[in-house]
Amino acid sequence: xxxxxxxxxxxxxxxxxxxxxxxxxxxxxxxxxxxxxxxxxxxxxxxxxxxxxxxxxxxxxxxxxxxxxxxxxxxxxxxxxxxxxxxxxxxxxxxxxxxxxxxxxxxxxxxxxxxxxxxxxxxxxxxxxxxxxxxxxxxxxxxxxxxxxxxxxxxxxxxxxxxxxxxxxxxxxxxxxxxxxxxxxxxxxxxxxxxxxxxxxxxxxxxxxxxxxxxxxxxxxxxxxxxxxxxxxxxxxxxxxxxxxxxxxxxxxxxxxxxxxxxxxxxxxxxxxxxxxxxxxxxxxxxxxxxxxxxxxxxxxxxxxxxxxxxxxxxxxxxxxxxxxxxxxxxxxxxxxxxxxxxxxxxxxxxxxxxxxxxxxxxxxxxxxxxxxxxxxxxxxxxxxxxxxxxxxxxxxxxxxxxxxxxxxxxxxxxxxxxxxxxxxxxxxxxxxxxxxxxxxxxxxxxxxxxxxxxxxxxxxxxxxxxxxxxxxxxxxxxxxxxxxxxxxxxxxxxxxxxxxxxxxxxxxxxxxxxxxxxxxxxxxxxxxxxxxxxxxxxxxxxxxxxxxxxxxxxxxxxxxxxxxxxxxxxxxxxxxxxxxxxxxxxxxxxxxxxxxxxxxxxxxxxxxxxxxxxxxxxxxxxxxxxxxxxxxxxxxxxxxxxxxxxxxxxxxxxxxxxxxxxxxxxxxxxxxxxxxxxxxxxxxxxxxxxxxxxxxxxxxxxxxxxxxxxxxxxxxx
Amino acid sequence: xxxxxxxxxxxxxxxxxxxxxxxxxxxxxxxxxxxxxxxxxxxxxxxxxxxxxxxxxxxxxxxxxxxxxxxxxxxxxxxxxxxxxxxxxxxxxxxxxxxxxxxxxxxxxxxxxxxxxxxxxxxxxxxxxxxxxxxxxxxxxxxxxxxxxxxxxxxxxx
Numbered sequence: 013x014x015x016x017x018x019x020x021x022x023x024x025x026x027x028x029x030x031x032x033x034x035x036x037x038x039x040x041x042x043x044x045x046x047x048x049x050x051x052x053x054x055x056x057x058x059x060x061x062x063x064x065x066x067x068x069x070x071x072x073x074x075x076x077x078x079x080x081x082x083x084x085x086x087x088x089x090x091x092x093x094x095x096x097x098x099x100x101x102x103x104x105x106x107x108x109x110x111x112x113x114x115x116x117x118x119x120x121x122x123x124x125x126x127x128x129x130x131x132x133x134x135x136x137x138x139x140x141x142x143x144x145x146x147x148x149x150x151x152x153x154x155x156x157x158x159x160x161x162x163x164x165x166x167x168x169x170x171x172x173x174x175x176x177x178x179x180x181x182x183x184x185x186x187x188x189x190x191x192x193x194x195x196x197x198x199x200x201x202x203x204x205x206x207x208x209x210x211x212x213x214x215x216x217x218x219x220x221x222x223x224x225x226x227x228x229x230x231x232x233x234x235x236x237x238x239x240x241x242x243x244x245x246x247x248x249x250x251x252x253x254x255x256x257x258x259x260x261x262x263x264x265x266x267x268x269x270x271x272x273x274x275x276x277x278x279x280x281x282x283x284x285x286x287x288x289x290x291x292x293x294x295x296x297x298x299x300x301x302x303x304x305x306x307x308x309x310x311x312x313x314x315x316x317x318x319x320x321x322x323x324x325x326x327x328x329x330x331x332x333x334x335x336x337x338x339x340x341x342x343x344x345x346x347x348x349x350x351x352x353x354x355x356x357x358x359x360x361x362x363x364x365x366x367x368x369x370x371x372x373x374x375x376x377x378x379x380x381x382x383x384x385x386x387x388x389x390x391x392x393x394x395x396x397x398x399x400x401x402x403x404x405x406x407x408x409x410x411x412x413x414x415x416x417x418x419x420x421x422x423x424x425x426x427x428x429x430x431x432x433x434x435x436x437x438x439x440x441x442x443x444x445x446x447x448x449x450x451x452x453x454x455x456x457x458x459x460x461x462x463x464x465x466x467x468x469x470x471x472x473x474x475x476x477x478x479x480x481x482x483x484x485x486x487x488x489x490x491x492x493x494x495x496x497x498x499x500x501x502x503x504x505x506x507x508x509x510x511x512x513x514x515x516x517x518x519x520x521x522x523x524x525x526x527x528x529x530x531x532x533x534x535x536x537x538x539x540x541x542x543x544x545x546x547x548x549x550x551x552x553x554x555x556x557x558x559x560x561x562x563x564x565x566x567x568x569x570x571x572x573x574x575x576x577x578x579x580x581x582x583x584x585x586x587x588x589x590x591x592x593x594x595x596x597x598x599x600x601x602x603x604x605x606x607x608x609x610x611x612x613x614x615x616x617x618x619x620x621x622x623x624x625x626x627x628x629x630x631x632x633x634x635x636x637x638x639x640x641x642x643x644x645x646x647x648x649x650x651x652x653x654x655x656x657x658x659x660x661x662x663x664x665x666x667x668x669x670x671x672x673x674x675x676x677x678x679x680x681x682x683x684x685x686x687x688x689x690x691x692x693x694x695x696x697x698x699x700x701x702x703x704x705x706x707x708x709x710x711x712x713x714x715x716x717x718x719x720x721x722x723x724x725x726x727x728x729x730x
Numbered sequence: 731x732x733x734x735x736x737x738x739x740x741x742x743x744x745x746x747x748x749x750x751x752x753x754x755x756x757x758x759x760x761x762x763x764x765x766x767x768x769x770x771x772x773x774x775x776x777x778x779x780x781x782x783x784x785x786x787x788x789x790x791x792x793x794x795x796x797x798x799x800x801x802x803x804x805x806x807x808x809x810x811x812x813x814x815x816x817x818x819x820x821x822x823x824x825x826x827x828x829x830x831x832x833x834x835x836x837x838x839x840x841x842x843x844x845x846x847x848x849x850x851x852x853x854x855x856x857x858x859x860x861x862x863x864x865x866x867x868x869x870x871x872x873x874x875x876x877x878x879x880x881x882x883x884x885x886x887x888x
Contacts, residue, residue, distance in 0.1 A: 096829030096866045225822075232830030233818040233837060235765015235805035242764035250759070293768075294755040295748075364769050364777055364831040364865050413767075413831030414865045445770040628825060632871070636828055639867030662774035662863060670856045673869045 045157060045192075045201045046076040047150040048129075077129055077150040078107065080158075084178050084193030086111060086118045088147060091131025092139045093123035093385060094228060095412035095419070096636075097691050098629040099139040101226045105625055106144050109219040110151035113178040113192070120227070123384075123409025125391045133386035135420055135518060137591035137689025140625050144687055153203055161195050162188075223628035228411065238410045240383040241368035241442040248370060248438035249278070249289040251431050252300040255447060258655035259514045260310030270302040279303075282434040285427060289435060293442070310655030314513040320355050320459050323502070326511050327480045330501035334488060342474025342495030346465025348541055354462070354530040356699070356717035357649030358512075359455040360659075361519060362667060365413020366448040371428035372438035379406045382425035385415045390422040394429045405429075416640075417518035421453045446660045453517025454650060456504055458482035460530030470542045472553050479527065486524030486590055486696060491535065491553045513655055520637075521692035524590050525644060525699055529717060532586035532700030536577065536707060545574035546585050546704065558620060559587060559594050562681065566596035566618040569679050577708045582613075584705030588696035591689025593621040597638070597697040599674070601705040605728065608721030610646055610706060612674040617694045619678075622685035634678040634694040641698025642668040647718050736797045738763075739807025749795030753787075754778045756794045757804060765805035765834045769863070776862030779835040779842075780804045786842035786858065805834035808841065816882040817841055817875070826875035828866035836862050840876050844883050852877035 079087040088107050094100040104118040121127050123134075131143070155175055162180040163170040166188050173180055180195065182188035231237030254266065268279045271288050277299040278289040288303065290296035314322055343349065369382040371394075378398060384390050387407040395405045412419060424441045432439040443451070458481035467473045475496040479487055483503020489496060502511060504522045519525075539549035547567055554560055566572070566585070575581070582601045589595070600614045615638050624630050647666040651658035659665035678694075699717050707713045712727040732749040735742065738761070745760060757763045757780070766789055769777030773788040780789045781803040808815040814822070817837050827833040836859060843850050843858045855876045864872065 096827075098828070226825050228830060229822040229825065229827075230814075232827050232833050233805075233814065233821045234809055235763070235834050237830055238764070239767075239831065241768070242758075244762065244764075292751065292755050292759045294752045362865055364775065364829065364863065365767070366769070411830060414829040416865070442768065445772070445775075632825060632828060632868070635870045636867035639869050640865065661772050662770050663772060667863050667865060668867065668869075669860050669863070670869055670873065671860045673873065676870050 040081065041076065041079050043082055043196070043198055043200050045080040045154055045196045046203070047078045047154050048076045048202065048204045077147060078154055080154055080192050080196055082193050082197045084113070084117060084191050086113055088118065088120045089128045090120060090122045090143065090147070091125075091128040091388060092134045092143060093387065093409045093412050093415075095134060095385065095415040097134075097139065097633060098226060098626065099134070100228060101224050102140055102626040102629050103144065103147055104227075105219050105224055106148050107151045109217055110148050111155055111178070111192075112175045115219060115224060117178055123387045123407075125387050125405075125407045130388050133389060133420055134415065135385055135417060137593075137691040137693070139691075140687050141592060141689045144625065157201060157203055158192055158195055161201075162190055165190070165195075220623070220625050221627065224626050226629075231411075239365055239368065239413050240370060240381045240410055241365070241440065243370045243381040243410060245370065245372040245438040248372070248440050249291055249435070250293040250296040251280070251287040251289050251428070251439050251441050252296045253427060253441070254286040254300070254303055254305055255450065257307055258310040258312070260312045260655040261307040263305060264308045265306040267304040270304070271299045274299050274302060278435065280431055280435045282430045285430055287431055289431070289437075289439065312513050312655035314655075315653045316357060316649065316651045319457050319513070323457060323480050323511065324459055326508065327501035328508060330499060332497060332499050333484050334496060334498040337474075337495030339474055339476055339495050339497055343465060345467050345473045347468045349463065349465040350534070350537055350541070351463045352461075352534055352537060352715065354460040354533055354715055356458050356526050356529065356644070358457050358516070358652075359519060359644045359648050360449055360452045360650055360665060361416045361418025362448070362452075362665065363414030363416060363418060366443040366445060367419065367422070367424035367451070368440075368442040369422070369425040369428040370438060370440045371425070371432035373432055373436075377404050377406065378429050378433070379408065380425050380429050381408045381410055382422055382428075383412045383419060384409055384422040384425060385412065385417070385419040386422060390425045393422070393426050397426050397430055398433055416520045417522060418452055421515070421517055423451060445662070449650070449657055449660050449665065451515065453515040454512075455519030455522070455525070455644070456481045456512060456516040458523070458526040460526065462530060462534045464534065464538060466538055466542055470544055470549065470552060472538065477530070479530075482526035483523035485522055486527040486588060487531075488589070490531070490556060490559055490587055490589065491550070492555050513652060514657075520640070521590050521696050524588065524692070524696045525641075528586065528588040528696045529699030529703065532588070532697060533703050533713070536584070536700075536704045537713065540577045540707070543576045545576055547572055548574050550585070550587065559589070559596075562594045562596045562618050562620050563587060565679060565681055566598050566616060569618055569677060570598040570616040572598060577704075578711035579708055582705050582709030584701045584703070584708055586697035586700035586704060588693060590693040590696045591691070593619055593688040593690065593693040595619045595693040595697060597694065597701040599701045599705045601702060601709055603706055603709045603724060605710060608724035608728075610702070610719060610724065612642060612672065612702065614675040614677075615701070616677045617679070618681065619690075619693060620681045620683050620685075621690050621693065622683050622688040624680050625687055627680060630680060630690045631678045633690045635676055637692065637694035638676055638698065639668050639673065641695040642672050642702075643718075645699045645702045645718060646672075647720065649718050732795060734794050734798045736799065737801040739803055745794070747794060749793060751794045752790060753780070753792040753794050753797060753802075754789035757789060763804055763806050767831055767834060769832070769835075774861075774863075775832070776835040776839060776859070777832050779838040779862070781838055781842045781845065784842060784845050786839045803838070803841075805838060808837065815841070817844070817879040820875040820879040820882070821872070824871045824875040824878065826868055826871040828868050832862060832864045836864070836872055840879065844880060848883050850880060852880045855880060
């Protein structure tokens with residue numbers, strides 16, 4: 013247990029994965045019960061096709077998912093990573109529940125490619141939703157084996173036995189009782205599963221559904237928690253890499269002679285990588301500034317203002333995922349028609365921990381400690397870059413200092429490995445903040461065009477949406493629209509070269525934020541024109557019983573009183589569906605009509621996310637979504653020109669702060685559904701709920717995110 | 731090169747190095763204290779905040795020569811033996827973090843304010859923390875933790 017005595021009950025965190033080596037692990041698992049799965053293709057994929065950089069078919073990895081040792085301790089082995097979302101706390105809850113052991117008897121190892129079974133990556137709010145059932149199955153199988161072993165030993169039917177508090181006992185004969193440790197002692201039992209055992213009914217849960225203390229707490233408040241940049245193999249050198257001034261700029265000439273003369277500095281080249289190495293980061297920084305590089309300028313002519321026309325002109329024709337009824341007939345029936353365009357800029361992930369990795373080659377094997385959301389795909393990339401077989405590469409994922417999708421791309425891990433190989437010493441690559449922005453895979457800019465109409469009964473009769481750039485996540489209809497067409501031209505992957513001026517990729521609920529912002533803004537435009545309260549207008553056009561329930565619960569929690577907008581009160585509503593979870597946000601804002609500054613006063617967020625494994629953890633995720641969502645709604649957008657980024661640090665790229673913090677209330681509705689995703693849904697309606705509240709406050713609609721003071725003032729001027 | 735002497739987490743510390751080197755990297759690379767984090771290198775995020783004498787200072791812009799003769803406390807120096815500082819205790823109890831990367835800086839920033847004025851309110855502390863960034867959006871719980879810790883420290887807990 014922890015060495016601290018502040019009456020804090022926190023089970024041991026992991027640390028295990030950082031200290032144990034493969035040999036120790038094999039010794040540990042040489043006895044006891046191991047449950048393995050033939051990995052199903054399901055685990056190798058996210059929601060959106062093959063994992064980035066990964067293979068479409070997962071290897072038939074036979075690492076164990078679960079181990080029960082002679083001491084009765086249960087170890088969960090999980091390819092997911094802990095990046096703040098709390099999976100290292102909530103996943104053990106599932107195993108403890110299924111095996112009926114105290115939570116303190118469950119350990120977890122995460123994100124280590126030598127110890128954990130293959131996993132495509134930590135994204136898509138899948139840790140609990142998709143991996144949770146697998147882990148529960150492994151635990152259920154372990155329980156079945158333990159029951160069989162006890163039945164055999166006592167020569168009684170399995171049906172006479174049950175498990176309780178880490179042991180098997182006879183239902184009537186109280187003398188028959190053995191702990192899991194006693195049952196497995198000295199033996200090695202291995203189970204390989206292909207199918208899935210039946211799981212306990214959700215209603216019988218005693219550990220799941222209750223708040224559990226975070227396992228990472230003590231380490232994170234004492235500075236003991238290790239992130240990739242904190243790992244220090246003997247002799248490790250910092251690398252600083254020569255970088256171009258703009259995307260598309262190419263190296264014309266380079267003079268490294270001054271850097272080479274600096275004391276303690278090594279200059280290393282590996283193909284296109286030129287780096288300076290030094291034991292101290294600040295001295296490596298100084299050495300980097302001694303390198304004289306000449307660059308051929310980028311040919312890009314794109315800027316953050318001309319980008320929208322560019323996207324509309326070059327985006328692929330795309331497809332039409334939703335179409336129904338007859339648009340022309342709908343238009344004929346409409347008594348009022350609408351046509352609006354909504355835009356949003358590029359948004360950075362900006363995790364507080366920049367991309368970091370340390371690589372060390374020992375006995376022909378490359379170990380990379382990386383802050384990554386995708387340890388297994390990174391392992392494959394490192395093996396390919398170094399021309400090593402996969403078993404000669406190990407990726408270990410310590411704590412990740414925030415991901416939000418941005419650490420699905422792990423270029424820094426490959427850079428560290430290449431430089432370590434070239435230099436023959438362990439190499440640490442910790443990106444500067446400027447590199448973090450430059451190589452970010454931004455949430456793409458998007459343009460939504462919506463034509464729609466309502467009839468005399470204030471029913472939506474047609475909806476014609478064209479999405480450019482944001483992809484199809486969350487673009488589906490929530491409302492009842494008999495005649496509709498949704499065209500999607502380009503998303504965060506699969507775009508033609510040159511469509512975006514720099515890298516783009518998945519950003520917390522990829523595309524869903526933009527899609528909800530356009531849809532829910534437009535619903536409000538129609539409600540206002542219909543002189544109808546925006547909640548009532550939604551309910552008037554909404555058959556989906558699940559969303560109606562969430563919307564009604566949100567109205568109650570917020571104390572929503574119906575009034576057609578703009579009411580001057582500054583209140584707004586928006587709905588969203590993401591990762592299987594239904595979410596409604598309501599907000600109240602103050603807008604300074606002189607400066608255009610928006611202050612968010614209060615947000616109520618209500619979710620139906622199915623079974624809630626750790627309610628406190630779920631609420632933390634919702635709160636994080638709401639606060640983070642203030643950023644893309646109010647201030648965050650990357651400015652750029654000709655391939656160069658204008659915002660390269662937090663002095664101009666503005667993240668939400670304490671002074672922005674509204675009063676936040678989160679509500680989780682009881683639900684009979686299985687566990688759905690919780691890391692992303694509450695951020696999805698943020699752009700729209702604030703745009704709608706701003707409209708309600710000032711009577712003018714802002715059509716572009718973020719809603720900067722200048723854009724608010726421009727909207728007020730008309 | 732120069733020998734710099736200072737008190738680090740209660741212990742006399744001497745280091746001979748280029749006096750222009752930055753405290754952040756001396757702590758991390760030379761002294762192995764990795765709880766102080768690098769986030770931006772421009773004093774814009776607060777991840778590297780340490781306390782020098784009684785002031786919250788950004789280690790990424792502090793030259794090691796400037797700490798000569800001073801008292802430096804980092805996140806590793808806050809707990810007293812087996813007893814967490816009230817701020818750390820409150821951060822644990824309120825789960826006032828997610829990824830945890832900004833946490834050491836947040837705690838040290840709050841600590842400096844409460845050290846200077848044990849009667850400081852949570853609002854005073856959060857005002858100081860406004861230039862500390864947290865990307866996970868743990869602000870709600872950090873505010874709660876600071877409120878709890880400020881109350882404890884007003885009650886005389888160090």
